[in-house]
Amino acid sequence: MRVAVQEQPFDFGAEAAAFAAGRHDMGAVVTFTGIVRDTAGDLAAMEIEHYPGMTAKALEKIAAEASTRWSLGDVLVIHRYGRMVPGEMIMMVATAAPHRVDAFEAAEFLMDYLKSRAPFWKKEIGADGAEWVAAKDADEDALTRW
Template identity: 80%
Template sequence: MRIVVQEAPFDFGAEAAGFAAGRQDMGAIVTFTGVVRDVDGGLSAMEIEHYPGMTEKALEKIATEASERWSLGDVLVIHRFGRMERGEQIMMVATAARHRKDAFEAAEYLMDYLKSRAPFWKKEHVGQDAGWVAARDEDEDALTRW
C-alpha cells in the first residue's frame, strides 16, 4: 500500500506502470485519475488544503479497510494539494486484486471516500472571485451503497 499527499504534479503513466510492474499474482488492476474540471467556462484554478499527518492517516485507514474488504493485493492513492489549473490531475487511485470485481469495487469505494470524506478542503477560483466548495448531497449519497 502506498499513500502519497503531495503538492507537485505526478506522472499518471509512470505511476500506473510502476504499480502494475511485475504483478503476476493479480488478475486485475484498476486505475482512476481525477482532474480539475471547468465550471461553466469560468473556473481558472482550484486550491486544495489539508492537515499534514491527519490526512495521510485518514487515507491509510480507508485504504486498509478497502484492502481487507475486497482482498486487494495492493492499493495506491495519490492526492495533490495546493493550487491547480484546469485540466491538471488532482488525484489517482489504483487497486490490484486477483479478480476484476474486487479491483473495480474497491477503486469506486476509495474514490467515493476521497470525494466526500477525506480531509481536504477545496476552493474554486472563478474570475476574480474565490469560494469554498460545499459538500454535495450526491457525493454523500454515493457512500450509502457501501
C-alpha cells in the first residue's frame, strides 16, 4: 500500500505501469484519475489545501480499510495539493485484486471517501474571483452504499 500527498504533478502512465508490474497473482488492476475540469468555461485554477499532519494518516486509514473489506493485493492513492489548472491531474487511485469485482468496488469506495471525507479544501478561481467548493449531497449520499 502506498499513499502520497504531494504538490508536484505525477506521471499517470508511469505510476499505473509500476503498480501493475509483476502482478502474477492478481487478475485485475483498476485505476482512476481525477482531473481539474472547467465545465463553465471560466475556471482559471483550482487550489487545494490540506493539513499535512492529518491528511496522509486519514488516507492511509481508508486505504487500509479498503484492504480489509475487499480481497486486495495492493492499493495506491496519490492526491495533489496546491494550485492546478484545468486539465491537470488531481489524484489517482489504483487497486489490485485477484478478481475484478473486488478491484472495482474497492476503487469506488476509495473515490467516494476522497470526494466526501478526505481532509482537503478546494477553492475555484475564476474571472469573478475565488470561491470555496461546497460539499455535494450526491457525494455524501454515495457513501451510504458502503
